[in-house]
Amino acid sequence: MTPPPSPSPARMTPPPSPLHHTFSESLMEENIEVADTIITKWEIHVTSLFSDRDEARQYLGSIKGLQKAMQYLALHHSNSEKLVRAQTLMQTAMKKLEKEFYQILKSNRAYLDPESVSAHSTSRPSASRSSFSDFEEEDFENESRDENDSIPEVERVSLAAMADLRAIAEAMITAGYAKECTKVYKIIRKSIVDEALYHLGVERGLSLQQIQKMEWEVLEVKIKTWLSAVKMAVKTLFYGERILCDQVFSISAPIRESCFTEISKEGALALFGFPENVAKGKKTPEKMFRVLDLYEAVSDLWPEIESIFSFESTSAVRSTAVNSLIRLGEAVRTMLADFETAIQKDSSKMTVPGGGVHPLTRYVMNYISFLADYSGILSDIFADWPFAIPSDLPESYFGSPDNEENISSPISVRLAWLVLVMLCKLDGKAAVYKDVALSYLFLANNLQYVIGKVRQSNLNFLLGDEWVIRQEQKVKQYAANYEKIAWSKVLGSLPENPTAEISMDEVKDHFRKFNSAFEEAYMKQSSWVVPDPKLRDYIKISLARRIVPIYKEFYEMYGGLQARREHWVESLVRYTPDDLGNYWSDLFYGSRSSGSVSSSSSRGGRSR
Known part of the structure; x- marks a missing residue:
């Protein structure tokens, strides 16, 4: 007798437990019923759901339960009327949340402005942690209250609004309604x-x-x-x-x-x-x-x-x-190159009255001193654009290239180079003056102005003290050249040894020559200027030290009290040693319109 066939594996698998199946269905049905009650209740409410955090928590919790029910039904009973009902409830809930989302964004606009958000976001990162899941925590409200006790009212409202928005967004995105949520937010x-x-x-x-x-x-x-x-x-x-x-x-x-x-x-x-x-x-x-x-x-x-x-x-x-950044950097490099070219091409033959500071000097130094304020930015812009110093560059402007203490940063070298280009142009402009002494005074004035601008700006830090000291030495050399040329005739009118015994005719001749040379020099220079007070005093003191001691000895020897009985003294000895200093005190202001020298006798002072 043939044995009966063995049962297939499928037939051997026991059917699902009716008890388990019923319990799951009951749980899902309960989720739907709870959601129906809560969602329907708020469908007719005109007040904000999120005005009561307990209600909001329940509402969001019911949505989460509804989602679980829908997932279960879609898996086990895809054609169930209960699934249709759950989907309808979900649509109703999402419309409500969309309205709430919009309302919170609109009504809390002042509290959600970027300034408020950025002010507290980094200082209190944990204070804004609330999310969809946070609303399910039983003690969330108490924790929030304790945490927010020390937070200002504006910040507290802002944090609460963000927490509400986050909870709504999470609920809608999880439910598949991200598009509806983000559309409102973006607008x-x-x-x-x-x-x-x-x-x-x-x-x-x-x-x-x-x-x-x-x-x-x-x-x-x-x-x-x-x-x-x-x-x-x-x-x-x-x-x-x-x-x-x-x-x-x-x-x-x-x-x-x-x-x-x-x-x-x-x-x-x-x-x-x-x-x-x-x-x-x-x-x-x-x-x-x-x-x-x-x-x-x-x-x-x-x-x-x-x-x-x-x-x-x-x-x-x-x-x-x-x-x-790239375009701006290119523009800066182009403009700096054009600025240098403009200095080199300056062909103005204008002379400044009295040998004062040239407009080119003022313009260039003001420009460069302002550039020094941007040295950090310029270093960034020129980082990949090294500047090659010409091999024939005068060492007097940059010092020994082996000395690390001299100008070393690329920007310092560039700015020092621009100063040098300008000073070279000034050498040419000095040559326009017909009087060589005035040319040197012009150079001294302009280089002194350069030094002043450097000391008063960040150029002092960039170019360094050694650079300034070298330029100050050049100013003194220019001043010395000016003195030698402008006052050599005055100095030459006096005897080499002012106390040596000489004939009366020689004495008279020396006084005549001195008077003539001094008055000629004074009248010529009465319109010359030295704008810098420090340089002006330096030149006057230097002149006094070169001429007054010699003249004083000669004056005391032949023009003083001992010589008063001589009738020629009254007419030939026009200036006392003190008079010379008084006249010099009026020089270099460029304001002497007459350019005349008042005579004085040994008994009188200087007429003013």
């Missing part, structure tokens, strides 16, 4: 960012052509506005918006990126595109310092820009900022 927050940028003065759609056609005065105003706006835009507006976005959509990195990019990218591109367009415009020396300001602003903010716009979808913002 509201983008309008806030755009409005903030508008109030900061950030202009949209300002093309390169428009910028190139602007008068410099108009463009400079726009640059100043941009400079005052960019720090606030980056450190407060975009930073706060990134923090808020990260907090609200912490559940999903792609959604965080998508929202932040759509909200901020357009405004950020407009913000960082402006300096690049400025850099592409016409490059003139007058624009140098505003371009450096732009470069410094973007460079200083680069760490924040790189961090805030770290997403791949915001790489265009980072690229725009980097391109702005």
Whole structure:
């Protein structure tokens, strides 16, 4: 007899436990019933669900239970009417949450402004941890209350609003309603960012052509506005918006990126595109310092820009900022080269009355001293552009190239080179003066002005004390050359040995020659100037030391009291030694219109 066939493995598997199946279904049905009660209750309410945190917790908890029921039914009873009912409830709940999300964003706009968010986000990272799951914790409210006791009211409201938004976003995203949630968020927050940028003065759609056609005065105003706006835009507006976005959509990195990019990218591109367009415009020396300001602003903010716009979808913002730095750096290098060329090509034959400070000296030194304030930025801009010092460069300006204590930084060398180029031009301008003594006085005045500007600015730090000392020695040499040429005839009119016995005719001749030479020199130099008080005093003291002692000895020997009985003394001895100092005290102001010398007798003083 043939044995019966063995049962198949499928037939041997016991059927699911009716008890287990019933318990799961009952639990899911209970979830649906609870959700129905809570969701239906709030469908007719006009007040905010999140005005009561217990109610909000229950509502979000019911949604989570409803999700579990839907997942169970979709797996085991995909055609069940209960699944349809659960889906309808979920749609109702999502519409409610979407309205709540919108309402919280709108009503808490003042508390969710980027400034408020950025101010407390880093100082209290744990204070904004609330999420969808946090609302299920029994003791969350008590913990929050204790934690928030010491937090200011504005910050407390801001933190609570962020926690509510985060909870809603997590619930909607988990339920598959991310699109509805993010659409509301993007519309509201983008309008806030755009409005903030508008109030900061950030202009949209300002093309390169428009910028190139602007008068410099108009463009400079726009640059100043941009400079005052960019720090606030980056450190407060975009930073706060990134923090808020990260907090609200912490559940999903792609959604965080998508929202932040759509909200901020357009405004950020407009913000960082402006300096690049400025850099592409016409490059003139007058624009140098505003371009450096732009470069410094973007460079200083680069760490924040790189961090805030770290997403791949915001790489265009980072690229725009980097391109702005590149273009601005190129503009600075071009303008500095043009500035040097302009100095070298200066062909003005103008002479400054009285040998004073030349306009070229004032302009160049003011320009270079301002450049010294940007030495750090310039070092960055010229980091990859080494400056080769010409091999025939005068050592008197730079010192020995082997001496490390002399000018060493690339920017210091560049600025010292510009000073040297200008001084070389001044040598040529000095030659225009017909009087050689005045040429030397001109050189002394201008180099003294250079030294003054260096000492009063950051150039003193960049060029160093040794450089200044060398230039001061040159000033003294110029002054000595001036004295030798301008007053040699006066000095030569006196005897080599003023106390030696000579004939009366020789005495008379010396006094006549001295009077003539002194009056000629004084009248000629009465319109000459030495603007620097220190240099002016130095020259006067030097003159007095060279001439007065010799004249005094000669005067006391032949023109003093012993000689008063001689009738020629009255007419020939016109000046006492003190008179010479009095006359010199009036020199180098360039204000003597008459240029005359008043005679005085040995008995009288000097007429003023």
